[in-house]
Amino acid sequence: MASDFDPTMCPVRNVLDHISTKWTPLILLTLQSGALRFSQLHKQVPDISKRMLTQSLRDLERDGLLSRKVFPTKPPSVEYELTELGLSVMVPMGALVDWAENNFEKMKSARRDFDNGMQV
Amino acid sequence: MASDFDPTMCPVRNVLDHISTKWTPLILLTLQSGALRFSQLHKQVPDISKRMLTQSLRDLERDGLLSRKVFPTKPPSVEYELTELGLSVMVPMGALVDWAENNFEKMKSARRDFDNGMQV
DNA sequence: CCGTATCCTAGCTGATACTG
DNA sequence: CAGTATCAGCTAGGATACGG
Helix, strand or coil, rough: CCCCHHHHCCHCCCCCHHHHHCCCCHHHHHHHHCCCCCHHHHHHHCCHHHCCCCCCCHHHCCCEEEEEECCCCCCCCEEEECCCHHHHHHHHHHHHHHHHHHHHHHHHHHHHHCCCCCCC | CCCCHHHCCCCCHHHHHHCCCCCCCHHHHHHHHEEEHHHHHHHHHCCCCCCHHHHHHHHHHHHCEEEEEEECCCEEEEEECCCCHHHHHHHHHHHHHHHHHHHHHHHHHHHHHHHCCCCC
């Protein structure tokens, strides 16, 4: 039953795995307002390391969600910008973010109740 | 700069971390059509282990996204069902799933191009 | 300024066996 | 049927140092 299932063929799993990593949503969200350079992103996405920022940006570029433009200035500068595909994913993801902001308190109180042994 | 940021205070991070685990979206999606028993879920969510199913269900229950009802029959049966909060998150998440299904091919071809060295 | 390379650890995850 | 317990492997992620 389960063995005839190939995870790489499942769009839901496959896509969600790529946009639901620790940093990906925050990066996409930050770039939604417009193109940013590496150092700007590093400042605006709290607590991310350069290593993870680079890796996440590469993954997103690979998936066609953002573009990377290198300006051969001195010192070099690199700009990241959402592609059409990247902008399009921000519609549903934006809705999810809105949900998160609107229902965070409900989840917190549900957790409090559960932890206090309210489960019947 | 980054040190004045508390991840537990960030709704986006906090909520997304909980609904974007490996199994959570699939479980929510499966329960969207109605209540299911543990064994039914185990069959319908491909490749999940009992261990992970139990753990994911507990987390979702703790966050108030689903309810757990035990029927003291012999042998016991347990039903899981989305709460109002769980149903409400399926609106944006359903949109994301739709996006995933509609844009999976685009992502795959973007990846192919990238891997073939098309990056300028 | 924009990365890469290397090492290292925490915790997620699966496999397996057992219980009420 | 619906879990729990235990153990081991893997890998995402962080710290640090270095390079173009």
